[in-house]
Amino acid sequence: MKTFAKFVVVLRLVFIERLTYRANFFLQILSGILSSLIIVFLWLAVYRNAGQEAIGGYTTAEMVTYLLGGGLINTFVLTTAENPETSQSIQDGTLSALLIQPLSPYGYWFFRDLGSKMFLFLLGMLGYGFIFWGFRNYLVLCPDGGHLLLFLLSLALAALLQFFLFESLSLLAFWIENTYGIRFATRVILETIGGAIIPLSFFPSLLQKIFLALPFHYLIYLPMKIYLGKIPLEEACLGLLKEILWMVGLALLSLILWRRGLRHYVAMGD
Amino acid sequence: MKQTAYRPHFFMMIIGKTVRIGLLFFFFQAIFFKVSRIGDWSYDHVLLLFATFHIVDYLMSITYQRNLAFSLPRRIQTGELDARMTLPVNLLFFVSFEDVDMIDFFSFLPSLGFLIYVFWRLDVVFSWPQAISYVLLLLNALLFLYALMLIIATTSFWTTQAYGLAVIVDQLLKIGRYPLDVLEGFWKVIFIYVLPLVVIAQIPSQALLRTLSVELALYALAVTGLFLAAAIALWRWGLRDYLSAGT
Numbered sequence: 153m154k155t156f157a158k159f160v161v162v163l164r165l166v167f168i169e170r171l172t173y174r175a176n177f178f179l180q181i182l183s184g185i186l187s188s189l190i191i192v193f194l195w196l197a198v199y200r201n202a203g204q205e206a207i208g209g210y211t212t213a214e215m216v217t218y219l220l221g222g223g224l225i226n227t228f229v230l231t232t233a234e235n236p237e238t239s240q241s242i243q244d245g246t247l248s249a250l251l252i253q254p255l256s257p258y259g260y261w262f263f264r265d266l267g268s269k270m271f272l273f274l275l276g277m278l279g280y281g282f283i284f285w286g287f288r289n290y291l292v293l294c295p296d297g298g299h300l301l302l303f304l305l306s307l308a309l310a311a312l313l314q315f316f317l318f319e320s321l322s323l324l325a326f327w328i329e330n331t332y333g334i335r336f337a338t339r340v341i342l343e344t345i346g347g348a349i350i351p352l353s354f355f356p357s358l359l360q361k362i363f364l365a366l367p368f369h370y371l372i373y374l375p376m377k378i379y380l381g382k383i384p385l386e387e388a389c390l391g392l393l394k395e396i397l398w399m400v401g402l403a404l405l406s407l408i409l410w411r412r413g414l415r416h417y418v419a420m421g422d
Numbered sequence: 423m424k425q426t427a428y429r430p431h432f433f434m435m436i437i438g439k440t441v442r443i444g445l446l447f448f449f450f451q452a453i454f455f456k457v458s459r460i461g462d463w464s465y466d467h468v469l470l471l472f473a474t475f476h477i478v479d480y481l482m483s484i485t486y487q488r489n490l491a492f493s494l495p496r497r498i499q500t501g502e503l504d505a506r507m508t509l510p511v512n513l514l515f516f517v518s519f520e521d522v523d524m525i526d527f528f529s530f531l532p533s534l535g536f537l538i539y540v541f542w543r544l545d546v547v548f549s550w551p552q553a554i555s556y557v558l559l560l561l562n563a564l565l566f567l568y569a570l571m572l573i574i575a576t577t578s579f580w581t582t583q584a585y586g587l588a589v590i591v592d593q594l595l596k597i598g599r600y601p602l603d604v605l606e607g608f609w610k611v612i613f614i615y616v617l618p619l620v621v622i623a624q625i626p627s628q629a630l631l632r633t634l635s636v637e638l639a640l641y642a643l644a645v646t647g648l649f650l651a652a653a654i655a656l657w658r659w660g661l662r663d664y665l666s667a668g669t
Contacts, residue, residue: 355448
């Protein structure tokens with residue numbers, strides 16, 4: 153209980169920090185919203201030109217809902233992607249100060265990331281609230297309570313999966329001096345094949361198979377497919393089960409990297 | 423050459439940037455898998471627009487983007503600009519081109535290859551006037567972006583928000599890789615007249631495709647002139663107000 157209280161303090165601190173630079177964060181969310189809007193307008197132009205109500209199994213309304221929902225998920229998945237703090241602490245030696253504090257650095261980074269995601273999600277909701285209202289005639293509601301429940305669960309799992317994926321990459325800083333390149337390359341892949349700008353079902357089947365074999369589609373594509381009721385509940389449950397397996401695998405990997413890395417860690421003070 | 427010191431990082435950045443272009447190529451392919459045109463743009467035309475955007479984007483990031491958008495605001499705020507002011511070289515030129523981005527230089531080469539591939543796909547013989555107007559409008563795009571970056575950088579003479587602004591503008595510029603004339607109403611006005619992102623890739627591409635009107639070409643040159651004049655005026659004004667915060 154005492155440990156949990158410490159982490160609640162970490163969460164509070166993240167909110168206070170973020171609120172200090174709220175203008176920058178809001179502008180960041182705003183630029184994400186504008187980018188999402190352009191993609192929506194591009195797709196609307198595609199639908200206008202196609203002259204058909206549904207393309208690739210998505211009606212205009214479903215596509216708008218998919219893209220705006222994906223945009224909202226992006227506010228806390230992509231904006232916090234890369235977990236720079238972990239890598240930075242190892243590189244510049246500030247990890248040493250964390251190690252002597254009465255809380256686990258791994259837990260500290262986890263709760264800081266969670267705090268950031270919660271903050272950005274709330275800020276994103278505020279920004280996207282106006283956009284949702286503007287597109288209210290297009291938005292499709294979740295078909296039933298079961299899908300809605302699984303959708304909410306998939307959002308929570310997406311947040312965790314993203315953390316463990318990038319945390320594993322960040323922890324490589326124990327062995328390689330600069331992990332930004334590898335995190336950047338992973339983020340680039342996530343941007344497109346996570347499904348934020350296009351449903352993966354639009355890709356040729358070979359590419360779809362490759363993309364679906366990777367964990368990125370659990371972050372946006374699967375949650376939005378569940379929300380739109382594009383998959384039956386049983387299939388959605390199976391998808392989430394596979395996501396949990398990925399998440400547990402990545403969590404274990406990051407914990408192994410953390411323990412081994414710590415044995416490898418050297419910091420020199422002045 | 424500092425960037426090449428961490429080789430795995432250096433190569434992963436190049437791979438990441440190349441993969442990004444490859445994945446976006448698949449994105450357009452996936453759209454055109456379902457439709458034959460977006461507005462007046464065919465698949466090959468959109469690829470030209472996309473390749474042109476990335477050529478301009480890379481040329482900007484290799485040369486002045488990092489210097490103006492990220493380094494100059496820091497130098498103004500920390501007072502590091504002082505030492506540069508004493509050098510026997512034009513200050514604006516020096517701070518604009520001080521560091522060359524080697525990662526983007528090597529990432530640029532696949533983009534150039536992609537542009538050549540698109541030229542090959544277009545399967546048309548370009549006339550000299552077309553080719554010259556394309557190159558001139560590319561240079562115009564680079565000057566427009568230079569002005570935009572300088573305007574952002576000069577805000578740091580008066581505020582501490584230049585970094586945030588640079589990040590946002592960097593995000594917004596990416597909108598320029600889509601055909602913006604397919605937008606309607608308000609947004610069309612915004613991206614043609616208020617923040618004229620059409621200057622970056624759409625107008626040069628249209629020149630090459632012979633779909634550009636003389637009025638729009640002249641408009642692109644005028645917009646760049648206007649942005650450049652405003653940027654230089656702000657730079658001079660900022661320098662007059664600069665007090666040096668360094669110790």
